[in-house]
Amino acid sequence: MAVRRRRVPAIVAAASILIVALAAAVLWPATYRSTGTILIEQQEVPVDLVRSMVSSYADQRLQVITQRVMTSENLMRIIDRYQLYPERRRKDPREVLLNRMRDDVHFSMISADVVDPRMGRPTKATIAFSVSYDSPSAVIAAKVANELATLYLNENLTSRRQTADDTATFLTAEGDRLSKQIDELGVKLAAFKEQNVNNLPELSQLNMQLMNRAEEELRETDTRVRSLDQQIVYLDAQLAQLTPTEQLYTETGQRILSPADRLKTLKSEYARATAIYAPTHPDILRMKREIDGLEKQVGRVDTGNDLARQLSDAKSQLAAAREKYASDHPDVQQLERLVASLHTAMRDAPLTSEAVRSDPDNPAYIQVSAQREASVNERAALQKKNAVLRKRIADYERRLSASPEIAREYSTIMRELENAQLKYSEVRQKQMEATLAKNLETERKGERFTLIEPPMASEQPASPNRPALVVIGVLLSFGAAVGMVLLLEAVDTSIRGRRDIEALVSVPPLAVLPWIETPADRAARSRIRRLSLAGAATSFVAAIVMVHFLYRPLDVLWAVAWRRFFG
Structure with missing residues (x-):
């Protein structure tokens, strides 16, 4: 009964919402989206043979490349090149244009379930990504999307080459610096050895052995000198008893x-x-x-x-x-x-x-005198030898006393030289790897971006979704009609039946008279029925026309439906 009483406002509300939805579906300008898909291909040469200098993950590099691509300079160059947003360029500042451009550019990653080769467990990896651009013109959308895809490809190639070049240059400079340091340490070590040629740590054992040998020779020489002294005294006694x-x-x-x-x-x-x-x-x-x-x-x-x-x-x-x-x-x-x-x-x-x-001509005197002279000469030679041996022992003692300090300085220089040589070997090894990685990037054998689906001019607009707008309009129109009925019933205070009287006076009525329909009421109801049928027919026809022109031709829909259900 409430629907019958409120049918006119409900129809008006429903018709209004439906007309607005149909107008939006018809009049909303179309926006075309052109999308390019770029595949992230792994390097052709096995990683075990040649390691790339780019060690970050693909999604991290994509974020960095995106920031480099979406710079104000690049976007303004694209805007000027393709004359984008002509109406806004006359009245809006550059920042507004750049924000609008960034809103129209869409970036999404494509992931897949893979097995991590290092950890051996399943994970998600980015294998591709897509770049899209929305524009009222399908051709402009395709051109701008191609421009953006080209920027991504070039930026990836440039950044990888730049990283490889910078790494190789840095390692070359570091290797040259270490080589110069090794040469300086070598000169320093040679000068140190020249200054301490007899006091080096590796000669300590030899110096100890030589000093022990010299001390033994000194003891033997002293013993021989004492023996010669006794012999000279004895010979002097013999000479005293002989005449020349x-x-x-x-x-x-x-x-x-x-x-x-x-x-x-x-x-x-x-x-x-x-x-x-x-x-x-x-x-x-x-x-x-x-x-x-x-x-x-x-x-x-x-x-x-x-x-x-x-x-x-x-x-x-x-x-x-x-x-x-x-x-x-x-x-x-x-x-x-x-x-x-x-x-x-x-x-x-x-x-x-x-x-x-x-x-003298006495043979005995001559013999004893010759023996004495030989003993004296031998004693003088042994005295000279003693002086040389004592000097040599003092030199060995000086070497051994200075050996700990010299060993400390020597070990310091050798440790610095060994560390520098070890670092130099590591840097040179890394430099060779960096050179291979540089050649890998130069010849495009490393990880690279490949445009597998270039952006094309779309035949269908990406937005608005006109059938969805129509469906939403129909649903909203029914909702508006129901809402209007409920709203009017909620604010209406008039008494229309037995329940209203019982609710008002809390006493049941004595009798209830039925509704007496007059010819005028029947004529009004028939008119409303005809209007409703006409409105429904008009809406259905409009929906069919919109589906035909805005979504897909009816013959194509019929062929698709026939193939799905009967093919």
């Missing part, structure tokens, strides 16, 4: 004196004879001539010692004679003259006078 010249005897057993000994004897006899005889005595003259001849032959001899001994003996005899005899006794006078003569001879032949001695 060999004693010769006549057939009668009388000793034959050498010229030097004969000269000494004659001088002693001459000093004694001058005390007894006058200077003109024949014996005095004979001894004088013989002394002069011998001096010419052997030169002057040292007679001071002999004269001193004779003088001492003469003084002793004189003292003894004076005790026995008077001063005028001939023996006393003779001894006084002898003492005076010896004093005179002492003045003529002092103790320091030079003497020319003949070479």
